[in-house]
Amino acid sequence: xxxxxxxxxxxxLLVLLSIVAVLVIKQxxxxxxxxxxxxxxxxxxxSGQATPLEHYELGSLYLDKKIxxxxxxxxxxxxxAKDDLEPGNLALxxxxxxYAYIAQEQYDLAIRNYKEATKLEPDYVTAWNNLGFAYExxxxxxxxxxxxxxxLKADPTNDVAKRRAASLRRRLVPSS
Numbered sequence: 467x468x469x470x471x472x473x474x475x476x477x478x479l480l481v482l483l484s485i486v487a488v489l490v491i492k493q494x495x496x497x498x499x500x501x502x503x504x505x506x507x508x509x510x511x512x513s514g515q516a517t518p519l520e521h522y523e524l525g526s527l528y529l530d531k532k533i534x535x536x537x538x539x540x541x542x543x544x545x546x547a548k549d550d551l552e553p554g555n556l557a558l559x560x561x562x563x564x565y566a567y568i569a570q571e572q573y574d575l576a577i578r579n580y581k582e583a584t585k586l587e588p589d590y591v592t593a594w595n596n597l598g599f600a601y602e603x604x605x606x607x608x609x610x611x612x613x614x615x616x617x618l619k620a621d622p623t624n625d626v627a628k629r630r631a632a633s634l635r636r637r638l639v640p641s642s
Contacts, residue, residue, distance in 0.1 A: 518544040557587040589620040
């Protein structure tokens with residue numbers, strides 16, 4: 467009985483092509499779902515009937531697409547109704563706004579928004595990590611370390627804060 471390498475090769479190739487086809491189809495459906503949601507939210511905002519949550523969702527989609535200026539505008543629209551929002555939701559908006567500002571290298575504005583998020587939700591680990599990152603970008607090592615330490619108070623197992631705090635401590639301690 468001869469072993470047919472061509473048949474094995476074709477079989478493996480067909481399996482690989484099938485896997486790639488499934489992955490491509492999944493990505494197409496995901497992209498279509500996102501684009502449909504984006505169009506729906508844009509129509510809602512254009513009609514002037516959008517809720518703060520819809521402004522936040524649209525801003526988040528713009529962030530994913532790296533359209534930072536439009537994302538900032540949507541987050542600011544969401545913040546106009548801050549009296550109607552729960553502190554946790556408000557903190558999410560401030561954190562997202564900070565992220566948009568970081569992406570545009572507007573570190574002072576990012577820091578201001580991250581501080582607001584952490585003031586509203588003192589255990590918001592992501593906002594503390596982001597605040598630490600923003601301080602690092604401004605080369606404010608001591609403030610960055612404080613932010614990472616605050617993240618560790620809220621979540622002692624946070625790997626990002628552990629790693630960044632350790633790195634900053636090594637920088638602050640003079641070599642002997």
